[in-house]
Amino acid sequence: MNILLTGGTGYIGSHTAVVLANAGHSVVLLDNFCNSNQSVSARINQITNQTLVCIEGDVRDTDLLINTLKKFKTEAVVHFAGLKAVGESAQEPLSYFDNNVAGSISLLEAMKKTNVRTIVFSSSATVYGKPQYLPYDEVHPLNPINPYGRTKLQVEEILQDVAKSDYSWRIALLRYFNPVGAHVSGMIGEDPRGTPNNLMPYIMRVAAGALPHLNIFGDDYDTRDGTGERDYIHVMDLAEGHLAALNYLTQHSGCEIFNLGTGIPVSVLELIHEFEVASQGTIPTEVVARRAGDLPIYFASANKAKSLMDWSAKRDLTDICKSSWNWQKFRGSLDD
Template identity: 45%
Template sequence: MKRQADLRDRAALDAVFAAHEIDSVIHFAAKKAVGESTRIPLEYYDINVTGTVNLLLAMTRHGARRVVFSSSCSIYGETPKVPLDEDDPAAPANPYARTKYLCEQLLADACARYPELSVIALRYFNPIGAHPSGEIGEDPTGVPNNVLPYMAQVAVGRLTELPVFGDDYPTPDGTGVRDYIHVSDVADGHRVALDHLDDEQGLRVFNLGTGTGASVLELLAEFTKAVGTPIPYRIQARRAGDVPTLIADPGRVERAWGWRTTRDLTAMCADAWRFQRLHPNGYSSGPPTV
């Protein structure tokens, strides 16, 4: 039976745990946009941090001891080091990143208090793409906060042009460089993480990334190839909270689990465009009539 509840509602959470025998949790529920977090920081702390506290309290009350946590590469902040491994110091540069780092600290403290807990925090680098079928994809409410869904909506005519925030970063073309990872690889990483929760107790942290960076303009060029027509864009001022470069060192997860990503930037863009082309107005619309 499906249940829907807000993690900030402790009574609703207790009802969910009481109605099911839950031994493992994958904790995705959070707000996730860097720019938005600088505009509404208190909402980010309320949803991301309070929600995590309530989930941990419910788990301890109901005997659930295993959790995979959706963390973020934004924890690393602005650093000259490339690529970044899990032992590099945290330097979160915006409210979103600080909420994710605080949640990791909460998880560590919970593990110290409850040594039977087994927690894996997956620090995603930048997930993009869609299911290869084109039937499951990203359908943001309102104006997208992330670059690829914004590109996709420009490509189908819902938005007029892509804003590129900053062309004066210390990167090859001046635009921000990120390690993009296909959402299907992210999903597969969670499947494997569930299989390894019992390897040891306590908190473990793993990067999920490809180890390869692409700039905003490089991503735009690859997505333009998938679409087949130019996508208008305009350079704008830097956005608060952004950093120049974030690229993963994915070696720890490969050494521990023998796992690595399998999909490249071309596949990410092609799959994202397939979803948007089949659903030009998101899930509210069916296939296009043309």
């Protein structure tokens, strides 16, 4: 299958590119490199022993998308491109709605004009908001508490309406929980620009000595050890979920929603401890006040993905931390 990956050199996009290429698909990457590096495409090529086309461009450029979809005879799109920092979305909401919502509309317009009707959308568990029950399943009420989550929900609603308007569309909405880890080669992984917003890349940089210590935002939650608990899913399991979704869509039209998570909550302290084992070092920490909007605990029910797509997470916390540390060491060699 000929597949276009928007945001294809980003964290999840790059790992999905590897999985799809290794499964025999012809993959084209499109990225504006606002939060990724052009060198990633070369590393994807090295890992897969293939030469993937990589186009610099923005999903809001509808004409570029139309030309790209036509040129490469695209049959399906996996849509990752978008801004994703929760805190930044509260400070810059217009940018988030422009990139995430307007960008998605631009992509759908281009797909409609070129008769490409299959899309897997990179959504988020942030659409659920404060849990009314746990684990979250796909019918849990939706009430995102930040602009980032609201952009994801708006795109989900647009895609559901598109599917209802034309039964030839094949759409999967994948709600991610907390992606972590890296490719087993250590050559690609999460590499945010500036100071990381997410826990794992921050831990990695503390372990490497690039940052002095890790702030733990609250140790008095009603959880096993007082720190927040999250559903951390290995990025390669997540990438394989996209392959499973594409396979599912070859047999099903309409719009379907899937949680991609492990169903196992892990605390901040548990993650730190496992990373110390992997890195054979100590992570200095400092407990500070809770962050506004942080939830004590959340995790997924991924039963639907198992039932309909035969997908489930296979890698554990040890795999997550070992692969992350391998990526940090490789990443450090790039800076030398």
